[in-house]
Amino acid sequence: MEYALAxxxxxxxxxxxxxxxxxxxxxxxxxxxxxTLPAHEQDMKKAAAYLxxxxxxxxxxxxxxxxxxxxxxxFADSDPPANNDTTATPHPLTxxxxxxxxxxxxxxxxxxxxxxxxxxxxxDKIYARGASDDKGPVWMHLAAIEALRETLGQLPxxxxxxxxxxxxxxxxxxxxxxxxxxxxxxxDVVVISDTTMYAPGIPSICSGLRGIFAGQIDISGPVHDLxxxxxxxxxxxxxxxxxxxxxxxxxxxxxxNIPGFYDPVRPISEAEREAWARLPFSEGELCQExxxxxxxxxxxxxxxxxxxGRPTLExxxxxxxxQGEGSKTIIPSSAHAKITCRLVPDQDPAxxxxxxxxxxxxxxxxxxxxxxTAMEGGHPWTxxxxxxxxxxxxxxxxxxxxxxxxFIRMGGSIPVVSALANQLHKPIVLLGFSLPSEKFxxxxxxxxxxxxxxxxxxxxxxxxxxxxMQTKEV
Amino acid sequence: MEYALAxxxxxxxxxxxxxxxxxxxxxxxxxxxxxTLPAHEQDMKKAAAYLxxxxxxxxxxxxxxxxxxxxxxxFADSDPPANNDTTATPHPLTxxxxxxxxxxxxxxxxxxxxxxxxxxxxxDKIYARGASDDKGPVWMHLAAIEALRETLGQLPxxxxxxxxxxxxxxxxxxxxxxxxxxxxxxxDVVVISDTTMYAPGIPSICSGLRGIFAGQIDISGPVHDLxxxxxxxxxxxxxxxxxxxxxxxxxxxxxxNIPGFYDPVRPISEAEREAWARLPFSEGELCQExxxxxxxxxxxxxxxxxxxGRPTLExxxxxxxxQGEGSKTIIPSSAHAKITCRLVPDQDPAxxxxxxxxxxxxxxxxxxxxxxTAMEGGHPWTxxxxxxxxxxxxxxxxxxxxxxxxFIRMGGSIPVVSALANQLHKPIVLLGFSLPSEKFxxxxxxxxxxxxxxxxxxxxxxxxxxxxMQTKEV
Numbered sequence: 001m002e003y004a005l006a007x008x009x010x011x012x013x014x015x016x017x018x019x020x021x022x023x024x025x026x027x028x029x030x031x032x033x034x035x036t037l038p039a040h041e042q043d044m045k046k047a048a049a050y051l052x053x054x055x056x057x058x059x060x061x062x063x064x065x066x067x068x069x070x071x072x073x074x075f076a077d078s079d080p081p082a083n084n085d086t087t088a089t090p091h092p093l094t095x096x097x098x099x100x101x102x103x104x105x106x107x108x109x110x111x112x113x114x115x116x117x118x119x120x121x122x123x124d125k126i127y128a129r130g131a132s133d134d135k136g137p138v139w140m141h142l143a144a145i146e147a148l149r150e151t152l153g154q155l156p157x158x159x160x161x162x163x164x165x166x167x168x169x170x171x172x173x174x175x176x177x178x179x180x181x182x183x184x185x186x187x188d189v190v191v192i193s194d195t196t197m198y199a200p201g202i203p204s205i206c207s208g209l210r211g212i213f214a215g216q217i218d219i220s221g222p223v224h225d226l227x228x229x230x231x232x233x234x235x236x237x238x239x240x241x242x243x244x245x246x247x248x249x250x251x252x253x254x255x256x257n258i259p260g261f262y263d264p265v266r267p268i269s270e271a272e273r274e275a276w277a278r279l280p281f282s283e284g285e286l287c288q289e290x291x292x293x294x295x296x297x298x299x300x301x302x303x304x305x306x307x308x309g310r311p312t313l314e315x316x317x318x319x320x321x322x323q324g325e326g327s328k329t330i331i332p333s334s335a336h337a338k339i340t341c342r343l344v345p346d347q348d349p350a351x352x353x354x355x356x357x358x359x360x361x362x363x364x365x366x367x368x369x370x371x372x373t374a375m376e377g378g379h380p381w382t383x384x385x386x387x388x389x390x391x392x393x394x395x396x397x398x399x400x401x402x403x404x405x406x407f408i409r410m411g412g413s414i415p416v417v418s419a420l421a422n423q424l425h426k427p428i429v430l431l432g433f434s435l436p437s438e439k440f441x442x443x444x445x446x447x448x449x450x451x452x453x454x455x456x457x458x459x460x461x462x463x464x465x466x467x468x469m470q471t472k473e474v
Numbered sequence: 475m476e477y478a479l480a481x482x483x484x485x486x487x488x489x490x491x492x493x494x495x496x497x498x499x500x501x502x503x504x505x506x507x508x509x510t511l512p513a514h515e516q517d518m519k520k521a522a523a524y525l526x527x528x529x530x531x532x533x534x535x536x537x538x539x540x541x542x543x544x545x546x547x548x549f550a551d552s553d554p555p556a557n558n559d560t561t562a563t564p565h566p567l568t569x570x571x572x573x574x575x576x577x578x579x580x581x582x583x584x585x586x587x588x589x590x591x592x593x594x595x596x597x598d599k600i601y602a603r604g605a606s607d608d609k610g611p612v613w614m615h616l617a618a619i620e621a622l623r624e625t626l627g628q629l630p631x632x633x634x635x636x637x638x639x640x641x642x643x644x645x646x647x648x649x650x651x652x653x654x655x656x657x658x659x660x661x662d663v664v665v666i667s668d669t670t671m672y673a674p675g676i677p678s679i680c681s682g683l684r685g686i687f688a689g690q691i692d693i694s695g696p697v698h699d700l701x702x703x704x705x706x707x708x709x710x711x712x713x714x715x716x717x718x719x720x721x722x723x724x725x726x727x728x729x730x731n732i733p734g735f736y737d738p739v740r741p742i743s744e745a746e747r748e749a750w751a752r753l754p755f756s757e758g759e760l761c762q763e764x765x766x767x768x769x770x771x772x773x774x775x776x777x778x779x780x781x782x783g784r785p786t787l788e789x790x791x792x793x794x795x796x797q798g799e800g801s802k803t804i805i806p807s808s809a810h811a812k813i814t815c816r817l818v819p820d821q822d823p824a825x826x827x828x829x830x831x832x833x834x835x836x837x838x839x840x841x842x843x844x845x846x847t848a849m850e851g852g853h854p855w856t857x858x859x860x861x862x863x864x865x866x867x868x869x870x871x872x873x874x875x876x877x878x879x880x881f882i883r884m885g886g887s888i889p890v891v892s893a894l895a896n897q898l899h900k901p902i903v904l905l906g907f908s909l910p911s912e913k914f915x916x917x918x919x920x921x922x923x924x925x926x927x928x929x930x931x932x933x934x935x936x937x938x939x940x941x942x943m944q945t946k947e948v
Contacts (some may be wrong), residue, residue, distance in 0.1 A: 019790060023908055024806075037856050061920030080723065099675060115723050126579065142529045176681065176751050180587070193533055195601075210703060212803070214800075214801035214802075214803075220768050221766050222764040222765050223764065223765030224765075226764055227886060228786070228788045228790060228814055229684060229686075229780065229815065229816055229884070229885045229886025229887055230884070230885050230886055231764060231781065232761065232781065232786040232788050232816050232885060233771045233772065233775075233777075233781045233784055233816070233885065234769050234770070234771050234777040234780050234781050235760075235764055235766055235769060235770060235771075236766065236768075236769075236770035236771075236806075237788055237789060239720070239789040239790075239791070239792050239811075240720065240721075240723075240789060242717070242726075242792075243716070243717040243718075243720035243792075244717075244721040245791070246713070246714065246717035246718075247714075247717045247718040247720075247722075248721075249714075250570050250714060250718075262675060266544075284706065286709075289693075290696040291697030291698075292695050292696050292710065292841055292842070293840055293841060293842070293843060294710075294839075294840040294841045295708050295709060295710075295841065296708070296709060296710035296841035296920070297707045297708050297709075297710075298707065301706040301707075301886070303707075306707030307704065307705065307706065307707045307708050310707055312706040312707045313719070314702045314711055314714075314803075314805055315711060315713040315714060315795070315802075316702060316795050316796050316801065316802055316803060316804050316805075316806065317794065317795035317796035317797050318715075318716075318717070318792055318793065318794050319644035319792065319793045319794075319797045319808065320791065320792050320793075321790050321791035321792060321812070322790050322791035322812055323787070323793045323810075323812075326688075326849065326850075327688035327690075327790065327812055327814055328790055328791070328812070328848050329688075329788075329790060329814050329886075329887075330684070330790050330791075331788055332790065332791065335792065336797075337713075338795070338796055338797075338801055338802070340702055340801055342702065342703055342706050343797055345547060360686070365768075365770065366767055366768045367766055367767060367768045367769065367770035368766070368767070369767060375801050376800075377801065390779045410704070411703045411704050411705070411706060411707065412701060412703025412704055412803075413803075415704055430842075441913050454868050456656060457639075468501070
């Protein structure tokens, strides 16, 4: 079937069936699948079962609810499409769609205008926990596939789904599943809708995420707190030593001052710098949003470059000695700091940990002892916007949003993405339709139905473009 | 009466009456006068009354138990001695003796070998809470005065006592009493036995105490903790700013790096440096005692000089951001530090606070806000070992201990001393007979009876020397 006609038919189908699609999403949103809370274990199973039954309804011959030591994974495979259509090929493209059915807790409950698990539409937005993160986007994928199947009679590509129930708790059991399921998950492209658009009206593809290294520094001096009068002047104060150490971690230009830290850093390409410079961005608005009097950071880079394309070292917490009311005249016996680095290609979390420990060793005086603990890590991830599968997604976005899409990056880390990249070695397309303002992880989470509609249309268009690419039709 | 004879008689009296004197001290020690605990309010009154009745027995015509908003003060005045003795003058020297009858709490009670308020003598040491701090030393003063009165028939000097019940809780009501009682407390010399000897066998006079300035630094950045991935690189981290600030407070030579900080510092005299250098001191022992791998501090000074004669700036506590298990990827909204400075003459606590605030102001970037709170202060105090009243005390020590006394300083702050110095403008003699090992403030507090005996003899000798100084007899 011709691309344009198939697209028009599927778009019409989505418009005609919108109410029913939304009812199905509401049903999904009513299940309080909070992965952090043991009390919701049955709800987790219910949500997984609901997804599995929906995938079976959509004709997926392989649908599995895979138990783990935590919450179950839902896996589905549409199998190769039958070879009785002009769009079919002997080796059809395979798309793996990743998403998650678990949601964040709802505290503080009193701040919700309507109950978090009683979805309601107000001003063309659907309000419920999970509406935008990530049940709404998962549901869009199911609806787009339904539209294609109903209008084409069969699926034009091979689709696989991997929907997990532990994204909000750092996916502990996905990582044991991934290597075991290598063949099962094999595909040509991974598509994930769990990121945000840059801003309303600006359709976006995320082409990079920062990695992370987390560690803890413990400095110890005297065996117990000492009287600062009796001993002050003769014994090193662990807080002073820690402060000097942490201060040494950044130079006056805001650069991380750990020898070797930047050696593997890939520069931000000129094309990306130019593209990011064209994005609407206001330093004043960022100050207002965060409540800081002025921005700060590495000299020679714009705020977006610093947040998306440059590594950081942040002290996330510090403690030592007396923290109560008034004063206590002690030299504390120890001082502690939690640090995390956000990493960019090609920094390696383990190597960054070694560099930091080396810097500590070099810097510390003999008058204290130290311990450095590397706690966790995740690799940075980027993909080239030039890849044809990303360009096809961009074309689908432009066609449906009637606005040029932007390739953005995100400063955070989604460990699943780099894990999938490292396991499957396939392009990953982060095609998000949520907005940063939609209060995921907060009370009154919602999802703009306009973006949901345009998003579903984008997905239909995208799958048909990929189909056409196989036959060189578009 | 001739000095030597009077001294011999009084010493004999002390030896003969030792058991009775010790029984009186035990009675005093049985009163659980713990000033911190409201449950002991009646015990505080009982201890004050016990002292008052003892002073009346000693013939003090003026004995007052002065109520305060807290625990009572005991004041006594022997009045000028009658003018019928060769040692008497129309204006006899007046000695003001300060001490305290309150004691520290006794926790952990289980670690006491015998109950804290059931005094017992073992191996020539008396064990009880308050034995060495400060009931034992107060009792020595009463016994010395009894010996003189009983052997001379009257007191050779005018004695005043001011014994408070709130020393262990920072003397809150003494400071309101002092200015009101200026005339009542007028004297020629203040003598306090509430410090320690440098070491066993080394009689000591403390000729200096450090002052103190206490403050708090609060650095605030974003209005709430921020996601370190999303914002990291663009927003200043208050912990980084605080670490840089605190690191800037000391230079690489261990000197305090606050402009103006050392300007008023009086150098340690050559005589004191030489005297301190002759004291037995082991860096290795100090390391072992505190558990540090090596000493630290200001270059160019010995550890004793750094602890006694040089000012410090210590961070007593620090906190900000996440302190729990694992990691939390935030840029914290604030970071905080408690600081205290130990001060030496002629540093002024209020001025030091202003200098620190100025240094903070100069140093902090625009990307954060700060608050600096000056919390409390106490002036440093020193006295010249050359003063005749100190030299007389030294001579009395040498005569009775049969060892040359040392003039030491203490690195801590005893705010009462500088308060008395500033109120009365009279020399203060810190004549301590306790030992650092006697576990004041800890379980199994005790007082060496040998030092108590030699101490009482020293006091008798000292008063007779002061008497003789008036008549130029010695």
